Amino acid sequence: MELKEYWSDRCHSSDFKLTRIGFVAIRFRWLVTLLIIGIAGWIAVDWWVLDPAHFKLIWKIRLITGVMLTPLLPLSYLCKLNRRWMFASLYCLLGILLVFNLVSLWSFRDGTPIPVGYIAFPYFLLALLSVLPLPVKSGLRVAILVTLSVLATDYWLDSRSLDNGALLDRIWLLLAFSLTMIWVQVGQLRMLLDLYRESTRDPLTRLMNRRLFVRQLEDVRYHSAPDRPYTLILMDMDRFKRINDDHGHLMGDEVLVSVANTIMDIFGSEAIVARYGGEEFMVLLPDTPLEQGQRQAETLRLAVESQPVENPLGEGEVMVTISAGVVEGRPDSETQGLLRRADEALYAAKSRGRNCVVAQA
């Protein structure tokens, strides 16, 4: 877990970004629904608390705010598409609510005592926004926007209210609520990151699992240009059952981890590597033609063959080999068809006696 993951979403994987945005979209929709009901429903309280002349004005302000918030409900379905839509929706919501805060406080400019619900509104808003799993940078932006808008509103309506200790008091409260909001937001982001990793990583090798790999494959396929093919390598350990039977499952696990490390060493961060099944690994090489992918698979095969794995119980070493099937994909290749072809190429490699690479155009 790195600190920069909490500071900004720039270092999150594109798949996690989409997962988080989908999560934010759902919470955002609930937030808007509650705000519409709450802001409009508060009319009943105002009818009870305010004098009739004031009530005549304030119920209209509340109703207009409710109506202005309504388009954010359909917008929340767009906001799950990408982060730009997400932030546009969030700032629209903030804009409407801060204007509501300004106009409703302005309606008390004649000196009528302001009910506590109106004074507390910006703090309530910060508390509500803590339900969104935002990184610190986004939380800070929201907090600064709310703080500046509240101080500007106060200054505009009554510059004396910010004299002496009043300004410090306001800033202190806003700071306390902002920090709490950011703290809760980051806590949720951390929980989401943990759950995401648990559901997309293989616990033994820490490589991505099949579910995430297929999503990544679809993403690469979608973004690849017609003249820039990508290559898929499906590899399987040879006679792995025998390793388990002869040396025990602990040794089998050690071999899987060792091969996973070798794959990462050979392909580096350019490739998308997954543990595809029990003793199967998959490598996706974006922007790589078949011949190049075949050469890299051969390099890997030789590397695995030349590195015997030491038994963790200190009972000697085990020789390991792999077989691999290599296929090339284009933007119009169907995901399932591509995976089936890779499986057929691997089957061909096994049929040829194992410890070999078979490429199929």
Ligand SMILES: Nc1nc2c(ncn2[C@@H]2O[C@H](COP(=O)(O)OP(=O)(O)OP(=O)(O)O)[C@@H](O)[C@H]2O)c(=O)[nH]1
């Ligand atoms: N230790 C260990 N074994 C596993 C794991 N996942 C699957 N296996 C074992 O992998 C073995 C796969 O055996 P088979 O499918 O028969 O294939 P194989 O023995 O490798 O033979 P070929 O693929 O035909 O070369 C099974 O015995 C599984 O129990 C794991 O996480 N750890």
